[in-house]
Amino acid sequence: MKKHITSVLALTISLSSAAVLANKTGFDDIDRDRDGYVTKSDFQQHVADRHFMQFDRNRDGMLDENEFSSSRFGSNMADFDRDRDSRLSKAEMMDGMFSQYDTDRDGRLSKEEWKNVERAGIGY
Ligand SMILES: [Ca+2]
Ligand SMILES: [Ca+2]
Ligand SMILES: [Ca+2]
Secondary structure, eight states: OHHHHHHHHHHHHHHHHHHHHHHHHTHHHHOTTOSSEEEHHHHIIIIIHHHHHHHOTTOSSSBOHHHHHTSSOOSOHHHHOTTOSSSBOHHHHHHHHHHHHOTTOSSEEEHHHHHHHHHTTOOO
16 A cells, blocks of 8 residues: 555656646746736637647638547537537637636636646647
8 A cells, every 4th residue: 555655656746847847848938927827818829729720620610529539638528618519619629628727717827737738738
């Protein structure tokens, strides 16, 4: 049991240092005014737009079920699809992604919250 705890701890530490390294090229690049937070518009510009274009393979400006399932979010499309038209607009994807990571719901991502973006492999 003790051994198990130790290995979990080691994993946590290695994940954190990977995130710290990634932050050097992620968080600080996006947080241009250096106030320690990534705002929603920064997130949209640097993360969401890029991923949306990547996933929208037929370039119709919407993500359908197939396109969404090939994305790395691993969430239910229904969680993001607010108007229930079975397609995701850029705004729906953006809001869905952002609120997943904005765990304290203050409308911006702290460095701590950003670590989860990095861990998901969708950072800058
Ligand atoms: Ca599409
Ligand atoms: Ca929709
Ligand atoms: Ca926050």
